[in-house]
Amino acid sequence: MSNPAPQPTAAAPEPTQVADATEAVVVREVERIFPGAKGATVTALTGIELTVHGGEFVSLIGPSGCGKSTLLRLIADLDEPTAGDIRVFGKTARQARVEQAYGIAFQQAGLLPWRSVAANIELPLQLHGMGAADRRARVAELLDLVGLADFAKHYPDQLSGGMQQRVAIARSLAERPRLLLMDEPFGALDEMTRERMQTELLRIRAETGAAVVFVTHSIPEAVYLSDRVVVMSPRPGRITAEIDVRLGEAGERGEDLREDAAFFEGVTAVREALHGPAAAAAAPRGVDVR
């Protein structure tokens, strides 16, 4: 990297506000510039300010290339910002990663094909030295949670896309993280599977009480799942709007909510924030405009 991220040191001035450990994620003035071809640069993110409260479900939505994945990777410390500061539960992103403060899932389930379902879920526990008996018990719990108890000995290539993604979610929950980072986890699934997985995710989230940062480019998905939708726009990637949509307690949101007037209001609000009021009015109601 040509531009290493500034590492917080003892000598560096602390951010004015004391890092609040009750906030799941605090992003301050974050910028990420990628070196491009022939000395040009790509400003993937600029001036990002975002706070995710403990237990809150926040969706990041925006067109392709607006920096959603980049922002998620910065929070996960899979990449480092060129400027700004990121805190996860009051710690630096790096410290949070090392301490396994978050679980992560991507668009591709990313299961290891040579490991059975149970062994895949077990991977993080194994890497962190949990004993075999404890591991077995935890894996059984997680398999129940995602409804795959009968598939423990199956291999990823024997599962449907939806089942693979459920395994990935179980794996991300293995360490009981208080924060879940998800990058279009249902993006590769068909619509029916997708809606079922959304309802399931809400149930899981209600059971675990974890905060979620959820990247998507589906407006209905964002509205159905989120407490708050963060709208982003590209070139350069920045946050343009934040919309509170909270349609009810996570555990109480059912399928019928998708036909509720409040749901359509939320969809319209997000669509207007994304495309401007005129474009939103022209589009028929209730249709997915991904």
Add this chain to the structure above:
Amino acid sequence: MTTTTPAIRRARRWRVVLWGALGLIALAAVWELYKLVGPADGWLIGAQEGVTGSGIRLLPRTSDQAMPHAWEMFTRAAEPVTRAPGALPLGAVVLLAALVSLGVAALGWLVGVIVGFGLALLMLGFRIAERAVLPFVILSQTVPLIALAPLIRNWGSRLEFGAFSWESWMSVVVIASYLAFFPVAVGALRGLQSPDAAHLDLMRSYAAGWWPTLFRLRLPASVPFLIPALRLAAANAVVGTVVAEISVGFTGGIGRLILETAVAASSDPAKPWAPILGAVLLGLVAAGFVALLAAFLSPFRRQETVA
């Protein structure tokens, strides 16, 4: 869904054996057929009348001298090597020699695999090593074996400390491993670098260091690349052993036997074919061994598919 029951797998294995046997019979049939219909003196173009050795031979002679019957080769193998009293059957001598060569080749293969894998790990761990070592690894294979054999024998003979002294079979092992390490180094490096970015990100999110990432991710992921490399290394080790035995002057192996029996070709035409078939058998055993290894590692050859 892929479901392979043990019964299906067993049936498949038998089918492989059956096809192998059929291939062998077909080869013998082609041999005999050509011997039957081919011109007795082969086929030459541009040959001058009365000048022996002129012209280019495009088809081999079919005389019993040049092409003994397939069954003669088999019966010859059952007869004693020489007319000396108490001589072992030719077949037994060939098998013993093949066993010696197999041991030497196996050792060469093992050394080659260890060295090749070590180099791959080094190149994986240090980007600089990849740039510095890889060209030499590739270059090493352009040195002809014939040039190498006397050098190695020479260097080896100067090594002598205490009870240890360099034996000629050690030169053969070195040459066999020299040919075997190359596919392993290249194949293992590709395999170790094969995990996609998402899997590496995942390991990073688990704060897994270099070694855990190696053992839990890179090594298992390298298996599909490693198996063809090991097979190639086995073939190279066998060829290297046979050729090196001849050029180093190691007696007792199949390579030497090929050379010795070739001398007898004019009086005993079926004899030289026995060690040649022995060398083929050696190759088959080596290939079979790697196939066994591959079967053992088959869980790591599963591929993730998005249904």
